[in-house]
Amino acid sequence: MSLKHGILGLLNNASMTGYDLSKSFHLSLNYFWQAQTSQIYRELRSMEKLGWITSKVVIQTDKPNKNVFSLTAAGRTELFRWLAEDSMRDDMPLRAPFLMKIFFSGALEQEIGIEKLETFQICCREQLIQMHEIYDACEESAKQYSYVRQHGITANFGIHFYEMCIAWADESINQLKNPDGSV
Secondary structure, eight states: OOHHHHHHHHHTTOOEEHHHHHHHHHHHTTTTOOOOHHHHHHHHHHHHHHTSEEEEEEOOSSSOOEEEEEEOHHHHHHHHHHHHOOOHHHHOOOOOHHHHHHHHGGGSOHHHHHHHHHHHHHHHHHHHHHHHHHHHHHHHHHHHOGGGHHHHHHHHHHHHHHHHHHHHHHHHHHHHHOTTSOO
């Protein structure tokens, strides 16, 4: 996925300012795709040049003027093209710097590797709590808006992912503490 397609997806529901897009992105997509506000604004300029979005300046007297971005027909076509694309193998690469550190942590004292895994587990537990909150919010929204059912599905993926990470870390810690297989 590219950031552009995430922005197109958000604009498919409503016109928004760059600030609103950034806020919406961080509240809805951030748990599986992170983007800085500066990246979003850079992509908005690029997408406008591509003709996928338009912007309209809204004059405000008591605040700075704001740009409101809207999806064009060409942008909607690109969004739907991307959604229909069969790119499963390309969409699943795993890049995890943490796993590379674990891979090479045998060069360190074993306790350091165990500490890294325990810290990872704590972080995953924190993320799991957030994923449950996101899932609950998505399910509540789905009662009103049927198109957000997929939001809950992606949050549920996050729940399963962090549960798996916690179980993996626990198993890995046990393997490091008991290399002979005893518990």
